[in-house]
Amino acid sequence: xxxxxxxxxxxxxxxxxxxxxxxxxxxxxxxxxxxxxxxxxxxxxxxxxxxxxxxxxxxxxxxxxxxxxxxxxxxxxxxxxxxxxxxxxxxxxxxxxxxxxxxxxxxxxxxxxxxxxxxxxxxxxxxxxxxxxxxxxxxxxxxxxxxxxxxxxxxxxxxxxxxxxxxxxxxxxxxxxxxxxxxxxxxxxxxxxxxxxxxxxxxxxxxxxxxxxxxxxxxxxxxxxxxxxxxxxxxxxxxxxxxxxxxxxxxxxxxxxxxxxxxxxxxxxxxxxxxxxxxxxxxxxxxxxxxxxxxxxxxxxxxxxxxxxxxxxxxxxxxxxxxxxxxxxxxxxxxxxxxxxxxxxxxxxxxxxxxxxxxxxxxxxxxxxxxxxxxxxxxxxxxxxxxxxxxxxxxxxxxxxxxx
Numbered sequence: 512x513x514x515x516x517x518x519x520x521x522x523x524x525x526x527x528x529x530x531x532x533x534x535x536x537x538x539x540x541x542x543x544x545x546x547x548x549x550x551x552x553x554x555x556x557x558x559x560x561x562x563x564x565x566x567x568x569x570x571x572x573x574x575x576x577x578x579x580x581x582x583x584x585x586x587x588x589x590x591x592x593x594x595x596x597x598x599x600x601x602x603x604x605x606x607x608x609x610x611x612x613x614x615x616x617x618x619x620x621x622x623x624x625x626x627x628x629x630x631x632x633x634x635x636x637x638x639x640x641x642x643x644x645x646x647x648x649x650x651x652x653x654x655x656x657x658x659x660x661x662x663x664x665x666x667x668x669x670x671x672x673x674x675x676x677x678x679x680x681x682x683x684x685x686x687x688x689x690x691x692x693x694x695x696x697x698x699x700x701x702x703x704x705x706x707x708x709x710x711x712x713x714x715x716x717x718x719x720x721x722x723x724x725x726x727x728x729x730x731x732x733x734x735x736x737x738x739x740x741x742x743x744x745x746x747x748x749x750x751x752x753x754x755x756x757x758x759x760x761x762x763x764x765x766x767x768x769x770x771x772x773x774x775x776x777x778x779x780x781x782x783x784x785x786x787x788x789x790x791x792x793x794x795x796x797x798x799x800x801x802x803x804x805x806x807x808x809x810x811x812x813x814x815x816x817x818x819x820x821x822x823x824x825x826x827x828x829x830x831x832x833x834x835x836x837x838x839x840x841x842x843x844x845x846x847x848x849x850x851x852x853x854x855x856x857x858x859x860x861x862x863x864x865x866x867x868x869x870x871x872x873x874x875x876x877x878x879x880x881x882x883x884x885x886x887x888x889x890x891x892x893x894x895x896x897x898x899x900x901x902x903x904x905x906x907x908x909x910x911x912x913x914x915x
Contacts, residue, residue: 600889601891602746603743603746604891606739606742606743606746607743609739610736610739610740610743613732613735613736613739614736616732617729617732617733617736620725620728620729620732621729623725624722624725624726624729627718627721627722627725628722630718631715631718631719631722634711634714634715634718635715637711638708638711638712638715641704641707641708641711642708644704645701645704645705645708648697648700648701648704649701651697784833784853784854784855785832785833785834785853785854785855785857785877786832786833786877787832787853787855787857787911788832788911788913789831789832789859789899789908789911789912790829790831790832790877790878790912791820791831791912791915792820792828792829792830792831792859792861792895792897793820793822793826793827793828793829793884793895793897794822794826794827795820795821795822795826795884795894795895796820796821797818797819797820797821797915798819798820798821798894799815799818799819800815800818800909801815801816801817801818801905801907801908801909802814802815802907803815816898816905817860817862817896817897817898817899817905817908818896818897818898818908818909818915819894819895819896819897820894820895820897821893821894822884822893822894822895823884823893824865824883824884824885824886824893825865825883825884825885826883826884826893826895827880827883827884828849828861828864828880828881828882828883828884828895829877829878829879829880829881830851830859830869830875830876830877830878830879830881831851831859831877831897831911832851832853832859832877832911833853833874833875833876833877834851834852834853834854834858834859834874834875835851835852835872835873835874835875836849836850836851836869836870836871836872836873836874836875836881837850837851837852837858837871838850838871839867839869839870839871840867840871841887841888842862842888843888844888844889845860845862845863845888845889845896846862846863846864846885846886846887846888846889846890847862847863847864847865847866847867847882847885847887847888848860848861848862848863848864848867848888849861849864849867849869849881849882851869851875851881856901856902857899857900857901858899858900858903859897859898859899859900859908860896860897860898860899860900861881861882861895861896861897862888862895862896862897862898863884863885863886863887863888863890863893863894863895863896864882864883864884864885864887864895865882865883865884865885865886865887865893866882866883866885867881867882868880868881868882868883869881869882899911
């Protein structure tokens with residue numbers, strides 16, 4: 512019976528890796544470039560046809576070695592494309608974030624527009640009230656002018672000296688004084704109301720100008736969102752076409768790898784046996800569980816082949832159990848990864864590292880430093896992607912921990 516690491520290491524053989532869930536294979540491709548709909552599509556078809564065209568398998572070590580080299584060469588070609596594809600997926604994530612920002616901005620602008628419209632109505636009502644009061648005062652003033660005009664032909668002194676007695680004289684003088692005082696107050700009120708009216712007019716004009724600017728900003732923001740959506744949909748369309756190509760050829764990969772799987776299982780087991788009781792591989796919190804989840808790019812439920820621990824970049828990663836390092840290096844979308852064989856066909860995977868410490872062939876103890884947390888490969892931020900596989904097939908890692 513072969514050790515489980517040999518069914519998954521990119522430096523050795525890849526058969527059981529291709530036996531993974533179909534969606535899991537898509538996840539490992541790290542995204543599909545929006546720039547390969549034509550020539551690159553033909554190139555990928557050629558790659559897959561090359562895999563299918565493997566000669567009839569033998570059972571000799573040389574036959575195994577040739578098959579391993581064939582899969583290794585193919586994987587290297589595909590990985591070269593994955594680096595470009597990963598860039599496209601990260602661009603799509605950026606577009607999603609920009610869309611969220613633009614929607615939030617548009618929502619804020621609409622709220623401000625609503626508030627300004629309400630305030631504009633309030634100011635316009637004040638202007639209307641001020642203008643009505645101004646007209647009322649103006650009308651009263653005109654009446655007062657007509658009253659004064661009635662007495663202007665007599666003259667002020669003539670009116671006074673026409674009094675019959677001294678009491679009438681003083682009463683007339685007091686009446687003129689009150690009349691003049693009232694006229695002065697009325698004029699001042701007219702001037703004050705007129706200034707108030709003009710002030711309200713300016714405020715209305717300013718509000719209107721601000722509302723117009725807000726409308727322009729809202730329309731520009733909406734147009735920006737529509738253009739961004741159009742760009743994103745175009746990229747996603749190309750991406751989905753390439754995904755479909757991978758799905759169509761996935762069955763051919765599985766058929767081609769099944770023969771190799773039977774040969775790999777005949778290779779010897781590891782001599783290092785773990786306790787099968789794992790310790791937490793990093794100081795961090797569980798951010799994503801094993802099983803199906805909604806993919807941030809494809810917007811559909813796909814299989815998550817491990818568990819994620821959120822941790823800062825540079826955080827120490829330790830071996831979850833005693834074992835042998837069977838792979839140490841770059842592994843496609845997993846980035847810098849380490850694979851440990853614990854015996855009993857059980858392996859553990861430590862992906863997206865910033866720096867690898869453990870070397871291939873090295874025997875490590877439980878809790879020993881093997882690397883540092885990073886965000887290499889297809890990753891949206893620093894974390895440790897941890898997997899447990901049995902015979903190359905992902906299983907739930909939580910069953911190997913007492914507490915997480």
